[in-house]
Amino acid sequence: MPLDVAMFECHPVNRPAAERRVAALAGRRTVKKLHQAAWLVNAIRLMDLTTLSGDDTAGRVHRLCAKARQPLAPRIMQDLGIEQMGLTVGAVCVYPTMVPHAVEALQGSGIPVASVATGFPTGLIPLHLRLAEIEWAVAQGAREIDIVITREHALRQNWQALHDEVRAMRDACGPAHLKAILATGDLKTFDNVYAASMVAMQAGADFIKTSTGKEDVNATLPVSLVMMRALRRYGGVTGHRVGFKPAGSMKQAKEALRWQILMKEELGRSWLEPDLLRFGASSMLGDIERQLEHHVTGRYAASHRHAAS
């Protein structure tokens, strides 16, 4: 849709209230025992298993993809009674040049490859190069593209420029899904986060995503709350469902629970599916696997006994 500033300019976000909401929710909802195990299994389905490091290699990516195919040790799957469900992560997320390795390693698994693009993580390269990067990654087999927005546009409230840019990237993605990384740690204010979320959705983003993982502050629950409320409002007005991806700094299984709970409370059950919710994380899977092993054995687990990702 074209830019519609009315959808966000009269929508202030009160930070203390947002912080109170997430703080209170921590005490209002929890999942225990078998339900906790199920919610953790679900978190695996929602995971964009990620490596975004300067020292990534084909070998590193292959190992990650193997873990993506088999995120839990077979014995744990068996004890959980889910060996038949074909559990995999939601996607594998890599830098563009790693896409071919990932595509190769995931062949036949049905697991999509997501590629960051557009001069990740800062995006400060010319637009035509950013668009070319998207097209290249898609050509290599990436089915999801995680773009970064130009923070300058948001900070200067140049919403039209931001809209045009994301729109162009959306077009460049072709059949691939576009996830718009807002880099909320750079935007700082919740008003900016809400506005940037709305502009990205109006420009055609399939997902909005908190962070590159490289900012000072990455995914937090309050900022996620603000983005979820933007999703809800956008859906209410347009009828389109846009997905949400918190990313960065999420390392623990209990964080996977808290984000799912927040999503369910703010948006409902149907948002707890991989087409609408993803976690951008790398080490969180290891903690989930340990917790699930504890669930089935009653003994606390050690990660060195699980397959590394």
Added chain:
Amino acid sequence: MSIQMILKHMDYGPAPEDSAIVQGWLDAHETGFGHYIDGVFTAPGTLFDVQNPASGESIAQVTQGTSADVDAAVKAARQAQGAWAKLSGHERARHLYALARHVQQHSRFLAVLESMDNGKPIRETRDIDVPLVARHFYHHAGWAEIAADEFPDAEPHGVCGQVIPWNFPLLMLAWKIAPALAAGNTVVLKPAEYTPLTALAFAEICTEAGLPPGVVNLVTGDGATGAAIVGHGDIDKVAFTGSTGVGKTIRRQIAGSGKALTLELGGKSPFVVFADADLDAAVEGVVEAIWFNQGEVCCAGARILVAEAVASRFEALLKARMKALRVGEPLDKCTDIGAIVHPVQLERIRALVAEGVAQGAILHQGSAPEGCFYPPTLVTNVQTASVLSTEEIFGPVVTLSTFRTPTEAVELANNTRYGLAASVWSENVNLCLDIASQVKAGVVWINCTNVLDAGAGFGGYRESGFGREGGREGMMAYLRRPGPTGEAGDLPALQPTPGGGATGDAIDRTAKLFVGGQQVRPDSGYAYAVMGAKGSAGLAGLGNRKDIRNAVEAAGRATGWAGATGHNRAQVLYYLGENMSARAAEFAVRLERLGAKPAAAKAEVEAAVRRCFWYAAQADKFDGAVHQTKSAHVTLAMHEPLGVLGIVCPTEAPLLGFVSLVLPAIAMGNSVVVIPSQPHPLAATDFYQIIETSDVPAGVVNIVTGPRDELAKTLAGHDGIAGLWYVGGCSGIAMVEAESAGNLKQTWTEADGARDWMGAAGQGREFLHRATQVKNIWVPYGV
């Protein structure tokens, strides 16, 4: 149940809090609890059942307190009080600190027990009630330590009788006991009959923490037990939290007894949402306001007022949010709304809602399980006259109506006889503070609600009671300044007939009443003789109830005065002093004719002029405070005038007594209706000429002469009067205090003749505190 099945629905599943330890404690007391008197539990007496409202099962039996039990408890408190007050502040602080620590260490036990006893969710007892209890004792350990420095002229009342409600059983206990003990009082406290168990557990904690016997005494029982405590002859101060109805009964019951009283009563607090609010945040605010503690919250935002511009969007968001609330087992960690405290209360909620529906209200409800539960309920199409708009429901029921302008929002917000709290939602600080200043409430939350902290005062305006709990102002409710005491009788009836005697050679002067800036004749058309040292000193108007009515109306119209700056009011007060000084000789002559010796008359006039200057000086200096509460919150404690204040002057010092009471009242922004000295009103009626020439706005000071106690009774019974100062006879004190119960106006009573108006007792900050009430405004911030 399998993981695959759970994945389908992604339900939360059960998350029960283990109650085995508390159950064991209850089992150990299955023969029933006695009272806690003088540091030990008495043998159980006549027992009654305490139910877990969620299950309907009896979980304990407690003793119905008799008057003999109350006697024993008061006796123990009295015996302990001297030694307790004599402890150094530091020693009392150590005791309160120990209580705080022990509460913390038993926090989960108390949280589980409270949930079982009251029906409120474990989430709230664990995350809100019990932490606030510990915080309250810590905070007041601090006050105990420094009270002698901070309140140098004050002393404890003595023995406090305290009666608390069932909605926050342990927290209300903490609010009552912590400040009382910090100030050096001892207490006899009655927990609510529905919810006595955490109080009994607290008694065990008192013993465990080494509190001296008799400092805290608990007597369980019903309203009769409470009445026995409140009415006990050896109680010095009464503190009650509960319904406005019972508060009024207590006010009448102890009228004239000399007992100090603070009341924290009901509310029907507005929740005002402006178009520029963060609506999602405001919706969550409603959850925290009325769907907190089953809506059994005196300060609950029970009337949503939303700007028409965003009303439909807000309503849709609110309905969606309501659907996500979980009502049920209080000990489940995912429960938002637990059980209603008792079937009687459930029935009351149902009856009120049914009545509202019969009046046309439309219900929107979530779901609730069978049993003593009530679903979260939003009510629309509700008018201001509806029972759902006027009555405190004490259930999870909130009304929603709209306003067009900020002016209308304030009008609707204040359209209630209560004044406990208000919540204001807007991102415009200009608007928020404007509304906060206009709304009649003791607590105003900006962009938040039900935020509580021991460091800030909590308490109401209007029929929500008087006195504050928490913070400096809360400590003041448990301290007294040694004041004058005495006995005084009634005044003789007035003779409004001719024949009082000639008044001398000067041109005859007619003293009139002074109402709304005008000299007016009394409605009665009668005058009474004023007798001086040498016979008649003149005639004064015989005011009656209609004159009082007119004066109160005039005072009520003088609304600009409260909004004037302290500097403006100071200028007027200085001007009063200046003009009085210019006519000092004339006032001295008047006082001489009324019976004063020349030197005394001169001294009284001079003192009156000095008093003008002293209160002029205070007019812009009697500051409020910024309380230390939570991080990233500004909590403003603002002194506000009561509104229209009635003042009944002492008979002696006819000029100085009048000035000493009127000036502090108007310096703080009140407008006043004054009954001057009945036998000697003419100095006060002379004073209206000073008022007329000193730029005092019309209606700020109104003077009605006549029969003191008859006029005082009209003032005391007038719902437009917010406070009444009465200096008079003992029977008049009892009458004024009893009559004041009608709208729970604040009273300050004193026996005529007890105070030396010429001396230091004739002025001071005490007068300014009495002339003001504290409004705490909470402003969280952060971008």
